[in-house]
Amino acid sequence: MMNLFVLQLLNGVQLGVLLFLIAAGLTLVFGIMDVINLAHGVLYMVGAYLIATFAAATGSFWWGLLLTLPAAVVVGLVVEFVVMRRLYARSHLDQVLATFGLVMIANEAVKMIWGTSPLSVPMPEIFSGSVPLMGPLKYPVYRIVIIAAGLAVALGLFVMVNYTRVGMLLRAGATNRDTVSALGVDINRLFAIVFTLGAVLACLAGAMVAPILSVDTGMGESVLILTFVVVVIGGIGSIKGAFLGALLVATVDTIGGVFGPIWLRSFLDPSAAGQMGRVLAPMLVYILMAVILFAKPAGLFGRRA
Amino acid sequence: MTSLTVTGLNKSFGALKVTDDVSLSVEPGEFHAIIGPNGAGKTTLISQLSGQLRSDSGAVRLGDHDVSRLSMPERVRLGLARSFQITSVLPGFTALENVALAVQARDGSSYRFFGRVSDESPLNGEAMTALREAGLDRRAHVLAKSLSHGEHRRLELAIALATRPKVLLLDEPLAGVGGEDAEAFIENLRKLKGRFTMVLIEHDMDAVFALADRVSVLVYGRIIATGAPEEIRNDPEVRAAYLGEEEGEAA
Amino acid sequence: MTELTATATPANRPALSGRVKAALVLFVLFALMPPVASALDDPFYVLIGTRIIAYAIAAMALDLILGYGAMVSFGHAAYLGFGTYAVAILSRHGINDLFLQIVFAMGISAVFAFVTGAISLRTRGVYFIMITLAFGQMAFFFFISLSAYGGDDGVALAQRSTVLGMDLLETNFGLYYVSLALLIGLFFLCHRIVGSRFGRVLTGVRENPTRMEAIGFSPFRYQLTAFIISGCITGVAGVILANQAQFVSPAFMSWHKSGELIVMVVLGGVGTLAGPIAGAVAALMLEEWLGHFSDNWKLYFGIFLVLMVLFSPHGITGVLRKMGLVRGQE
Numbered sequence: 001m002m003n004l005f006v007l008q009l010l011n012g013v014q015l016g017v018l019l020f021l022i023a024a025g026l027t028l029v030f031g032i033m034d035v036i037n038l039a040h041g042v043l044y045m046v047g048a049y050l051i052a053t054f055a056a057a058t059g060s061f062w063w064g065l066l067l068t069l070p071a072a073v074v075v076g077l078v079v080e081f082v083v084m085r086r087l088y089a090r091s092h093l094d095q096v097l098a099t100f101g102l103v104m105i106a107n108e109a110v111k112m113i114w115g116t117s118p119l120s121v122p123m124p125e126i127f128s129g130s131v132p133l134m135g136p137l138k139y140p141v142y143r144i145v146i147i148a149a150g151l152a153v154a155l156g157l158f159v160m161v162n163y164t165r166v167g168m169l170l171r172a173g174a175t176n177r178d179t180v181s182a183l184g185v186d187i188n189r190l191f192a193i194v195f196t197l198g199a200v201l202a203c204l205a206g207a208m209v210a211p212i213l214s215v216d217t218g219m220g221e222s223v224l225i226l227t228f229v230v231v232v233i234g235g236i237g238s239i240k241g242a243f244l245g246a247l248l249v250a251t252v253d254t255i256g257g258v259f260g261p262i263w264l265r266s267f268l269d270p271s272a273a274g275q276m277g278r279v280l281a282p283m284l285v286y287i288l289m290a291v292i293l294f295a296k297p298a299g300l301f302g303r304r305a
Numbered sequence: 306m307t308s309l310t311v312t313g314l315n316k317s318f319g320a321l322k323v324t325d326d327v328s329l330s331v332e333p334g335e336f337h338a339i340i341g342p343n344g345a346g347k348t349t350l351i352s353q354l355s356g357q358l359r360s361d362s363g364a365v366r367l368g369d370h371d372v373s374r375l376s377m378p379e380r381v382r383l384g385l386a387r388s389f390q391i392t393s394v395l396p397g398f399t400a401l402e403n404v405a406l407a408v409q410a411r412d413g414s415s416y417r418f419f420g421r422v423s424d425e426s427p428l429n430g431e432a433m434t435a436l437r438e439a440g441l442d443r444r445a446h447v448l449a450k451s452l453s454h455g456e457h458r459r460l461e462l463a464i465a466l467a468t469r470p471k472v473l474l475l476d477e478p479l480a481g482v483g484g485e486d487a488e489a490f491i492e493n494l495r496k497l498k499g500r501f502t503m504v505l506i507e508h509d510m511d512a513v514f515a516l517a518d519r520v521s522v523l524v525y526g527r528i529i530a531t532g533a534p535e536e537i538r539n540d541p542e543v544r545a546a547y548l549g550e551e552e553g554e555a556a
Numbered sequence: 557m558t559e560l561t562a563t564a565t566p567a568n569r570p571a572l573s574g575r576v577k578a579a580l581v582l583f584v585l586f587a588l589m590p591p592v593a594s595a596l597d598d599p600f601y602v603l604i605g606t607r608i609i610a611y612a613i614a615a616m617a618l619d620l621i622l623g624y625g626a627m628v629s630f631g632h633a634a635y636l637g638f639g640t641y642a643v644a645i646l647s648r649h650g651i652n653d654l655f656l657q658i659v660f661a662m663g664i665s666a667v668f669a670f671v672t673g674a675i676s677l678r679t680r681g682v683y684f685i686m687i688t689l690a691f692g693q694m695a696f697f698f699f700i701s702l703s704a705y706g707g708d709d710g711v712a713l714a715q716r717s718t719v720l721g722m723d724l725l726e727t728n729f730g731l732y733y734v735s736l737a738l739l740i741g742l743f744f745l746c747h748r749i750v751g752s753r754f755g756r757v758l759t760g761v762r763e764n765p766t767r768m769e770a771i772g773f774s775p776f777r778y779q780l781t782a783f784i785i786s787g788c789i790t791g792v793a794g795v796i797l798a799n800q801a802q803f804v805s806p807a808f809m810s811w812h813k814s815g816e817l818i819v820m821v822v823l824g825g826v827g828t829l830a831g832p833i834a835g836a837v838a839a840l841m842l843e844e845w846l847g848h849f850s851d852n853w854k855l856y857f858g859i860f861l862v863l864m865v866l867f868s869p870h871g872i873t874g875v876l877r878k879m880g881l882v883r884g885q886e
């Protein structure tokens with residue numbers, strides 16, 4: 001029981017770290033540019049496909065990763081320049097429609113280029129083993145690496161946001177866009193940087209997770225909505241909120257899915273508990289979101305509702 | 306007719322104290338003007354009185370009601386209405402529709418889903434009366450967004466009138482209106498005098514001294530003097546803090 | 557806004573607004589479609605037509621809150637789903653009457669709209685869009701895990717609904733015309749709501765919520781009411797859809813469907829009621845048409861969407877207005 005809990009907790013943290021990488025960019029884009037981007041999940045998917053391609057071409061995960069990052073920068077810059085840039089001044093409705101169009105384009109284009117059957121990415125050799133945790137319990141090294149890498153990126157982001165000039169502008173922009181333009185900053189460049197940064201983080205998340213998932217066209221979708229929940233819970237524009245929100249959502253999702261039914265069994269008969277657990281488990285994060293928003297409509301760290 | 310009593314009202318934006326222990330009592334039927342330099346906190350005070358802004362502390366009483374904790378719509382329904390310094394109307398509605406909606410707000414239910422509201426002659430009739438009192442009846446069928454600035458100021462007044470206020474808060478109704486237009490507007494306001502309690506914020510000293518029964522002077526969020534127009538005009542502290550230059554300009 | 561005069565009497569206002577005329581033209585075309593299709597020996601179109609009608613109802617219902625209330629709900633497919641499952645659940649229990657199914661669909665929709673609307677409407681803008689999307693997804697997952705009704709795979713319906721005991725809907729023609737009757741009835745219902753006291757408050761909140769509060773309205777309750785009405789009407793569309801497909805599955809409530817509904821509304825013209833009906837026709841026909849050319853029609857649809865937003869901000873009506881084919885309104 002305890003083992004299972006630790007295992008699920010680690011899985012939760014691992015998912016949380018990935019969600020954070022995706023949500024960090026999204027929350028900045030929302031907060032600073034006030035742009036809703038439905039195509040953010042697509043970037044995560046593209047990251048996975050890119051590394052699948054590059055790793056296959058070079059025969060090495062590491063070369064693949066090294067090539068994926070600059071490619072992600074290009075993808076981010078192109079999407080920003082061709083579409084997003086024209087949406088900043090538009091209504092949320094227009095932004096929804098255009099980025100919804102982008103989702104359709106990207107999903108279909110990926111199918112046309114890479115086909116519909118899932119791809120797989122080989123696990124880097126040195127991380128392919130497992131480490132003993134406690135007692136008979138083992139945990140895959142690669143997942144631990146994901147957690148560590150994710151936390152490192154999170155830390156880097158934290159330092160950047162809190163101690164650099166760009167970070168200062170980001171923080172100012174997330175609370176008050178007008179001050180930033182009043183400071184004489186080239187808003188277009190700042191926006192391009194923010195969007196591309198978000199795109200690279202999402203692609204990185206996709207690339208990191210590719211070896212333990214099958215890479216397919218649906219992968220951006222499931223993660224997109226979860227990321228929205230994270231951003232809404234954390235408060236739009238808040239990196240700290242995105243981090244806590246991501247861990248919260250991910251642990252509730254993984255732990256609740258396993259332990260919810262067990263807990264229900266303590267006061268319901270097993271078949272009813274199983275039935276109810278199955279129905280409730282996937283809804284848990286949304287119920288969590290509803291409860292948090294009911295208490296705090298602007299999210300945990302949001303300033304503007 | 307109802308009176309307005311304000312006690313110990315405070316409001317800060319961050320470190321900036323914008324309303325500083327303001328107490329004020331306005332008699333039933335009184336026309337009370339509040340003057341003060343730019344940024345003194347006049348609009349903020351009106352927003353606190355009307356319930357648009359939450360006060361940090363202090364109380365607002367409307368007649369016998371303590372309205373301090375009520376929302377803006379609740380206060381309006383008790384008879385405390387306001388107009389906006391920066392015109393805030395429904396741009397896609399005609400002037401008449403703007404005003405008719407204010408009549409509708411207090412007259413009968415708005416949970417009617419089938420009857421055509423544009424056919425309700427009682428609503429339109431009352432709205433026309435308010436427009437006439439504000440001097441805008443001839444432009445009743447023009448979309449609000451197509452009205453001129455001066456007409457917008459009149460529409461603000463007409464909408465506030467249509468709520469049938471017991472206490473009416475007017476935030477610089479004459480802002481940006483000049484010349485003959487201003488005189489005609491002041492005449493419109495004079496006709497309303499005594500019908501309900503009024504609090505007027507205004508930079509136009511001619512208007513203030515022509516209309517007000519009493520005047521309060523707000524500087525840096527504090528009321529430094531209250532009295533009859535003549536007293537205020539001659540108060541040395543007020544002259545020092547505020548009136549000096551204005552008087553000079555007017556002369 | 558319709559023309560309005562203080563002394564308005566029924567005699568001096570235009571008999572029919574342009575918007576109602578446009579809708580009537582659409583309805584006549586709808587009514588003529590089946591005979592033409594069967595003359596062309598292509599009765600399959602009648603079934604597609606029914607699907608279009610169902611989406612037209614849903615798009616119109618979404619327009620009621622999106623166009624008139626500025627509430628961009630990205631979770632409206634959930635109500636389509638409630639409508640379809642209302643049919644499946646009741647028919648499982650032997651209740652096949654169309655009206656009972658509609659009432660049941662509206663009941664579920666109303667409860668869900670009330671709860672999720674009350675939470676979502678405490679926020680606005682980007683928050684509102686994302687939260688409605690998330691709640692829509694919650695409903696989606698609920699039905700996916702509902703194994704009693706086939707879970708992910710859905711469940712086939714044994715028969716279509718009955719009307720007062722008659723199997724009016726068994727033929728595709730019958731189903732089509734009953735659906736059309738519902739569309740027409742609901743259009744006039746929405747039209748009345750928009751022109752009513754309630755509609756004026758809703759539109760006022762869209763234009764300027766602060767002003768509405770300053771004259772004594774609390775926007776929240778009116779927005780919530782409109783949200784519930786819209787959800788209920790979308791539920792009716794779901795009932796039709798279940799009968800059309802004779803099959804029910806969570807696929808009807810995926811967030812892509814919610815997105816498509818928004819596309820239909822914008823395509824036809826936001827805040828026009830008749831427009832979204834035309835938008836549903838246009839979007840679904842475009843899908844069918846693109847589907848004939850290529851399996852990857854979604855790619856072209858997506859490109860079309862992006863281009864439409866970037867170059868024609870007001871949808872089809874915007875284009876038509878620019879060409880002088882439609883008179884500008886508002």
Ligand SMILES: Nc1ncnc2c1ncn2[C@@H]1O[C@H](COP(=O)(O)OP(=O)(O)OP(=O)(O)O)[C@@H](O)[C@H]1O
Nearest residue numbers: 318321323341342343344345346347348349350390
């Ligand atoms: N929402 C706000 N946040 C921060 N500061 C504010 C806010 N609203 C007003 N202020 C500040 O409070 C002070 C008072 O503003 P207010 O608008 O009440 O002045 P006023 O007397 O109405 O000025 P004016 O004569 O120009 O209309 C100003 O310094 C203003 O910058």
Ligand SMILES: [Mg+2]
Nearest residue numbers: 347348349390
């Ligand atoms: Mg002011």
